[in-house]
Amino acid sequence: MEVIHTRNSDSTEIKLPTLSLPTFSGVIDEWLTFSDLFQAAVTKNQNLTGAQKLQYLKGVLKGDAQKMVQSLPITDGNFQIAWDLLKERYFHKREILSSLMKKLMNISPITCESHAQILKLVDSTKECVRLLETLELKVEGTADIILMFIIQFKLDSTTRGWWERSLDNEKNSFAQRAFTISFESC
Numbered sequence: 001m002e003v004i005h006t007r008n009s010d011s012t013e014i015k016l017p018t019l020s021l022p023t024f025s026g027v028i029d030e031w032l033t034f035s036d037l038f039q040a041a042v043t044k045n046q047n048l049t050g051a052q053k054l055q056y057l058k059g060v061l062k063g064d065a066q067k068m069v070q071s072l073p074i075t076d077g078n079f080q081i082a083w084d085l086l087k088e089r090y091f092h093k094r095e096i097l098s099s100l101m102k103k104l105m106n107i108s109p110i111t112c113e114s115h116a117q118i119l120k121l122v123d124s125t126k127e128c129v130r131l132l133e134t135l136e137l138k139v140e141g142t143a144d145i146i147l148m149f150i151i152q153f154k155l156d157s158t159t160r161g162w163w164e165r166s167l168d169n170e171k172n173s174f175a176q177r178a179f180t181i182s183f184e185s186c
Contacts, residue, residue: 019041021037021038021041021042021056021059021060022034022037022038022060023060023061023062024038024060024061024062024065024086025061025062025063025064025065025066026062026063026064026065026089026090028090028092028095028096028099029096029099029100031090031091031096032091032096032131032134032135035087035091038057038060042056042057043083049076050075050076050077050078050079050080051074051075051076051078051079053079054069054072054074054075054078054079054082055074057069057079057082057083058070058074058082061086065086065089065090068082068085068086068089069082069085069086093135096131096135097132097135097137100128100131100132103124103128104124104125104128104147104150105150107121107124107125107151107154108120108121108154109153109154109155109156110154110155110156110159111156112156112158113156113158113159118159121151121154121155125147125151129147152164
């Protein structure tokens with residue numbers, strides 16, 4: 001990191017390191033992150049032409065994603081066509097949700113009272129909840145109940161007993177109930 005002092009001694013400009021563009025190989029779980037980062041760095045950059053954007057896009061694609069757009073000539077008009085092809089193939093809320101639910105179901109159960117294991121469970125659950133919210137799905141109501149049911153069976157019996165005693169039937173949301181574990185249990 002480089003610090004640059006300007007003539008006006010009151011302001012200092014920090015030169016941040018150059019960020020590299022994300023790559024995408026066609027793994028559906030990685031689409032949302034790739035899409036957001038690529039759009040922020042390239043797609044929304046008004047100083048780039050469509051041809052330049054397509055060149056950058058082709059440069060970061062790998063595997064199946066690359067094969068989808070490799071035959072498109074690099075022209076201004078083809079960037080949007082390429083982006084739409086990728087979005088049509090990889091942005092499927094149902095498939096992303098299915099993958100997310102598999103991840104949630106495959107979180108390793110806690111086998112004993114262990115602060116590290118509890119933190120890992122909480123972090124994994126929070127990650128899933130954040131991804132649900134990214135898909136504009138709220139974790140409340142029935143989804144809240146299902147999520148709580150799944151997570152309680154990931155706890156060892158001692159921690160589950162403590163957690164169930166700490167619940168305040170109607171007052172707290174799932175997130176408040178589930179995530180108090182990490183702060184109070186060990």
